Amino acid sequence: MGTLVTLDLPADAPALTLPWIITVGPLNDEEEWEPVVCGPYERAHALALAEAVVADEELMAVVEPLQPHVTVDQIQGDIAASRMAAENEDLETAALDAELAGFEDHDHDHDDDHTHEPPSVDEIRAGFARIAAKLTN
Known part of the structure; x- marks a missing residue:
């Protein structure tokens, strides 16, 4: 069984409405x-897709929101913030600690029969349409 890592956000967090990506890699x-x-x-x-992928394999899946920046200034702002954090080791350590505190390891016991059912292709495509509508409005 693999590991699923994601942000542990409050129910009203704006990031919950953003598009999310899954990054899957080796666990060892x-x-x-x-x-x-x-x-x-x-x-x-x-989350459902990532859980299904790591259920029976030694993989790590990270589920995180995309930041749909629409201006160069927004991207440059994130780059500047990242650079400032790297220049100051104390800030870097504090940022890493804060980031790790927000992650929750979803290492669940899974039944041998069948674990979590991933969403259907139609459900995922409907989700794509909702994401596209959010990004174009």
Whole structure:
């Protein structure tokens, strides 16, 4: 069984309405391959898909929101913030601690019969349509 990592957010967090991606990679250092990034999905679909993928394999899946920046200034702002954090080791350590505190490890016991049912293709496509509508409004 693998590991699922995601943000532990309050029920009213704005990030819950953003598109989410899944990054799947090896759980151990013995395997070397490039992680696979999938999405965007609605959060519930991303979590269900990731759980199904890691249920029977030694994989790590990280489910996180996309930040749909629409201006160069927004992207540059995130880059500047990242650079400032890297310049100051104390800030970097504090940011990492804060980030890790927000992650929750969903390492659940799974029944041998069948674990979580991933969403259907139609459900995922409907989610894509809802994401597209949010991004174009």
